[in-house]
Amino acid sequence: MSKKSIITIFLSTILGLPLWGGQHYYAFLKGDTLRMGNNYMERTMLWNNGTPVTISLTDKLCGKIIPAQGKEPDFSIVKGIPTAATFTVNEIPTNGIHASYLQATVACTIGSLSIERRYRIYADCPAIACDTYLKGQVELNQNKDDNRSNADRKNIEHTADMTTGVKTPTIDRLQLSGNHWRARTVEFFDYTDWNDNLVTERTWLPYRRNTYRGNLLFAHDVATRQGFFFLKEAPCSSTQLHYNGSDFVADFSDFMVVGLGIASDDVKPDSWTRVYGCVTGVYTGDEQEALTALRLYQKQLRHHTAAQDEMIMLNTWGDRSQDAKIDEAFCLAELDRAARLGVTLFQLDDGWQSGKSPNSKTAGGSFKDIWKNADYWTPNPTKFPHGLKRIVEKGKKLGIRIGLWFNPSIQNDFADWQKDAQVIIGLYKEYGICCFKIDGLQIPTKTAEQNLRRLFDTVLAQTNHEVIFNLDATAGRRGGYHYMNEYGNIFLENRYTDWGNYYPYRTLRNLWMLSRYVPAEKMQIEFLNKWRNADKYSTTDPFAPARYSFDYLFAITLAAQPLAWMEASNLPEEAYATATLLKEYQPLQLQFHQGIILPIGEEPSGRSWTGFQSIVSDTQGYLIIYREDNDIAKRTIDTWLPEGKKVTFTPLMGNGKKFVAEVGVQGKVSFELNDKNSFTLYQYQVKP
Incomplete structure (x- = not known):
């Protein structure tokens, strides 16, 4: 079934829902179920008296659902019974910088703490962001136990030993099912006067409760090929406020975003305090689908214009x-x-x-x-x-x-x-x-x-x-x-x-x-x-x-x-x-x-073949190919081009020549540059 057909089917299921300003985004509460989404995805939650619990994520492009079995609220900071729960929806028009979005606000009060979860639902991406605001009084648990080494915990001989009992304030949470999740966290480093290695990745299989660092978590169910990502909207881990050593906690198929970036005295009785945010996105497939989902969200935050953003x-x-x-x-x-x-x-x-x-x-x-x-x-x-x-x-x-x-x-x-x-x-x-x-x-x-x-x-x-x-x-x-x-x-x-x-x-x-x-x-x-x-x-x-x-x-x-x-x-x-x-x-x-710009080829080393691909559409885009200082004049490199398709490459800058090639497995294409430390910027066209 084509992606267009899938979208049509899903649209037919939401007929009668408000299309805000003609945009295909929505959020509504019906009975005890809260739904929000767009043409790409839906997040479904139990209302839970104003402390929502996610019960599914739907990838509408592929017609697939990631079921959840949540018992605890997605956002958790204090114990108590929520009161004065409200749900409001407002459209936030573009200001010339960000895209228009639907803001769905879930508010409640627990004891002396007022909580607002302001979800941002854009029309054109498979991700929903959430900004959380607090007002009142709160005593925060610093959760140092979560970051102690598992080597310091007792051995497991009985099922009771598996209960950790650690209470962790969570920015967001997905309590999923399935035993075959594979995850990757990505940590970033700035203060580049001191750092020249700016990205580190860690791939892992979720098992017992462990903590992880980074702004990004990708999780992929190997059995179903369904996946999601968490983007923690915060500074780099090493420079976050009140950082306690981790950004994510995973306990088998229970994934949490942690580290609010506040101390108890940051929460005021008369003004709202914003904690670090979280974006939840979905995809079905492999790396390209995951990175595309992330990038489509990132492009909503700031319109890229020639007048402001482009510069030499x-x-x-x-x-x-x-x-x-x-x-x-x-x-x-x-x-x-x-x-x-x-x-x-x-x-x-x-x-x-x-x-x-x-x-x-x-x-x-x-x-x-x-x-x-x-x-x-x-x-x-x-x-x-x-x-x-x-x-x-x-x-x-x-x-x-x-x-x-x-x-x-x-x-x-x-x-x-x-x-x-x-x-x-x-x-x-x-x-x-x-x-x-x-x-x-x-x-x-x-x-x-x-x-x-x-x-x-x-x-x-x-x-x-x-x-x-x-x-x-x-x-x-x-x-x-x-x-x-x-x-x-x-x-x-x-x-x-x-x-x-x-x-x-x-x-x-x-x-x-x-x-x-x-x-x-x-x-x-x-x-x-x-x-x-x-x-x-x-x-x-x-x-x-x-x-x-x-x-x-x-x-x-x-x-x-x-x-x-x-x-x-x-x-x-x-x-x-x-x-x-x-x-x-x-x-x-x-x-x-x-376009969606992604790296291709080998990691630059001074001796590699490397480059970038800008994916403008399914059929066209651009490639920059660099031959660094090596003795190989013709090299096959991995791209994000579709396997089996014939593609025309037309040079616009640099030393390359026009050619047509059939794309191999993993997007493999052979490029030729006669000189060391040379480059070509190609425009490509995928043939029908």
Whole structure:
């Protein structure tokens, strides 16, 4: 049966349900059963007096149901009898950033604690998110027993010994049936100034009660090929608030999301406190179906537009002059070179402002008590005697947007967030600047997190949602890869030839590893001036930047948002030949990023064949193929293309040739590139 037929059958079963604004999402309570869903999935729960218990997940595309045998509530934090239970449904229209969604709110009170579970149901993905808010008073169990080693528990001789008795506050829970679940958890690492291994995976078979770390859990029933995922919407495990060592608990086929990110005193009697969120998605099949389900959800959080989200950025900080050079004359000259190179956004980093940061080339800068200097965030009058007016005007003339670096005032949990917000709003109103790199964040408390969100939300509300933030992930306790994603993209890493730590294949590897689980189009990936600091690398180092073409260095960023991490004025004349590639890329950028981008081939190692695939539809998309430094001119690699189909590959950038191939098992296709460290971006078409 075709997917279209299955959708039609399921739609016929929900006739008479409200279609909110013409969208196919719904949520309703009938008797003791709560149902919510869309054309892709349904989650069915027992009402349980306002503390729902999931009894099934339905994959509508395949007409399959994952039954549950829940006895405990999905969300559990305190014992007691729930009262004052209510159920409300509201449509939240798009604000230009997120997609429209249906908000189904389940509320109740248990003792002195009020709980609201606000489910987000989007029309176009097989996943339902849930944000939980608390108000009142609560004493939280820190559950340290859950994370003790099983080696410290007694041996099992009787069935009574199997009862652990550990009470765990859960963000969400699926109490399923079946003995053949296979699971994978994925943990992520940011503060990339210190980390260069950003993803770790653990595959396991659920058995007795154990704990696991990560933002993602995929579980697959080997017997039925049905699966689900949990996405914990929170910072990386190592930087979460009040982290007790785990994000998931599994006890045979009972799967729980844990770690609320709050302490008891974070819950206030007169205001709502949001805990870490959870997304539950379904799929039937294998890895591609699982990753597609996840990515369809991620794409709902922020519409990807050419005007805001697409950028080929030039930021001069990568050449380590810090704030020494930045002034009006320097920026005007950089704009001319940026236009020549094909850059679409020029960002002024630290140094444009009157205040001096601790990153200044000269001593005496600080981020402490920024607001003791009311002019801290005004353009430096010595460096920019006309403000930023001439920079912005020249940028408009050249078709280049202007962006700025900004460091919110971190002391006292961002207590000055309103002042910070008004600075950004003022720069937007005066100069039309819409892109701000947010640096220096530290989120040590729930209050800090709440105030930071207030800053971002206020800016967006007062700028018609036109501002985008580049959220720096290089240091500190920040949002990571799965939190605050609606506000912009991720500035992934600082790498410098000055320190000899920029290796192109390692940058490509970080993007490749993350892109399986994080939208590549939401990350800024750097390429550097390969002619600088050749003496910082061994003359025999095969992976030194100077050994690559400038074209190739740019090409490793194509699946993401390219960041020219350099001063254009330091580039030699030969570098501008790469402008041809940048200008070829510009009209393709949005098309490529609108697809579901997944890694293909081998993990980048400096010696591999690797790449990315952008799946635009069942019949078309794009591939970027990289041949790293190896002696194999023709290589068969695994893709996400359908087995047995004939596919036409047409090169749009790089050194490859047009060809037609029949796709083998596991998407295998042979590609040929004659030169080491070369690439091709293909458009592909699957033949009927």
